Amino acid sequence: MKVAGAAVVVALLAGCGTSGGSGSTAGNVDVATGGSKFTTADQETAKLGTDAAPGVFPRTLKHANGETTLEKKPARVVVLDTGELDDVVTLGITPVGMATTEGANPVPTYLADKVKDVASVGTIQDLNLEAIAALKPDLILGSQLRADKLYKQLSAIAPTVFSIRPGFPWKENFLLVGKSLGEEDKAVEALNDYQEQADALKKDVQGDPKISLVRFLPGKIRLYANKSLIGVILKDAGLARPENQNIDELAAEISAENIEQGDADWIFYSSYGDPAATGETSVVEGAVWPKLGAVKSGQAKAVSDDVWFLGLGPTGAQLILKDLRSMLVG
Numbered sequence: 001m002k003v004a005g006a007a008v009v010v011a012l013l014a015g016c017g018t019s020g021g022s023g024s025t026a027g028n029v030d031v032a033t034g035g036s037k038f039t040t041a042d043q044e045t046a047k048l049g050t051d052a053a054p055g056v057f058p059r060t061l062k063h064a065n066g067e068t069t070l071e072k073k074p075a076r077v078v079v080l081d082t083g084e085l086d087d088v089v090t091l092g093i094t095p096v097g098m099a100t101t102e103g104a105n106p107v108p109t110y111l112a113d114k115v116k117d118v119a120s121v122g123t124i125q126d127l128n129l130e131a132i133a134a135l136k137p138d139l140i141l142g143s144q145l146r147a148d149k150l151y152k153q154l155s156a157i158a159p160t161v162f163s164i165r166p167g168f169p170w171k172e173n174f175l176l177v178g179k180s181l182g183e184e185d186k187a188v189e190a191l192n193d194y195q196e197q198a199d200a201l202k203k204d205v206q207g208d209p210k211i212s213l214v215r216f217l218p219g220k221i222r223l224y225a226n227k228s229l230i231g232v233i234l235k236d237a238g239l240a241r242p243e244n245q246n247i248d249e250l251a252a253e254i255s256a257e258n259i260e261q262g263d264a265d266w267i268f269y270s271s272y273g274d275p276a277a278t279g280e281t282s283v284v285e286g287a288v289w290p291k292l293g294a295v296k297s298g299q300a301k302a303v304s305d306d307v308w309f310l311g312l313g314p315t316g317a318q319l320i321l322k323d324l325r326s327m328l329v330g
Contacts, residue, residue, distance in 0.1 A: 026125075031164050033250045039248055041169045045064070045172035045173060046172045054185050058071045059179075063163070064144050064164045068155070068161050073181065077138070078096060078158070079097070079099065080140065082311060083166040085111060086311050086312060087173065087177040089315060090315045091177070097120070100123050106120070110311065147162075175191070190314050201329070210241060210242050211241060212262050215309060216271040216280035218278055226246065226247060226249070227249055228251065239328075256283050259289060260291075264293075265299060267294040269302055307323070
């Protein structure tokens with residue numbers, strides 16, 4: 001009966017086309033930047049999970065889109081974003097399917113070797129529902145931000161657990177994934193290890209340097225703020241931000257002509273894609289960049305976009321802490 005049901009789902013999806021649509025149409029704008037539910041996503045995600053004892057199944061998960069019952073520990077997991085990918089890999093689980101990015105690398109480079117044989121189920125913005133169904137998953141992990149309008153179709157394929165959004169609620173999301181997989185103890189252990197490293201960095205950094213985060217994207221430049229993965233990490237490590245980035249937003253946007261607004265004691269910068277296409281090359285080779293205080297002092301450093309902005313999980317967070325220690329402490 002289960003095999004036949006899966007076959008019916010595949011047939012229905014094939015008849016409707018295989019594309020899940022772009023993130024802008026499939027996602028939930030209320031939880032996007034500027035949405036009414038954006039700033040509380042971490043608090044609300046912390047309320048989700050299960051009352052089941054660690055590792056015990058069956059269990060019912062309360063999540064962003066309702067409740068899902070898992071009869072046994074999932075063995076065939078599909079992840080719909082890089083945050084969920086980082087989460088399951090951190091817990092020692094290799095998914096059977098994953099959505100890829102449209103950045104310079106389809107899979108964040110620091111995870112690529114661990115998932116080289118994992119099937120693609122389309123991109124984060126354009127999911128292939130037929131490919132997901134063909135993998136016969138027993139758990140799908142995603143978020144309202146990316147795929148809210150696809151939840152009903154996804155849950156018809158397999159039990160589906162959604163967080164609210166990736167990014168700054170990354171720790172709460174990781175705990176929800178841990179509870180979904182019956183690996184809550186491992187998740188807590190990983191977060192405790194992360195916090196120990198953040199506390200050690202806080203102790204070892206001298207002075208009170210202000211950290212600026214500049215990310216070049218096609219058509220815009222973002223100064224990443226507190227409501228982001230890296231914003232949370234900097235706060236956990238006690239690292240200060242310039243006033244224009246010490247805000248409860250994902251980021252502030254500036255133009256290339258105003259790049260001086262990205263200055264601070266330290267600048268960490270990257271590009272989402274080819275630096276020539278994002279405008280990074282023209283800015284860094286332009287007249288203003290060399291005059292910035294951080295550049296003149298040798299404290300403007302290019303960082304991995306894959307890790308700092310696309311990882312969105314605890315393994316990526318640990319690598320960011322290592323990068324920060326290398327540059328700020330030595």
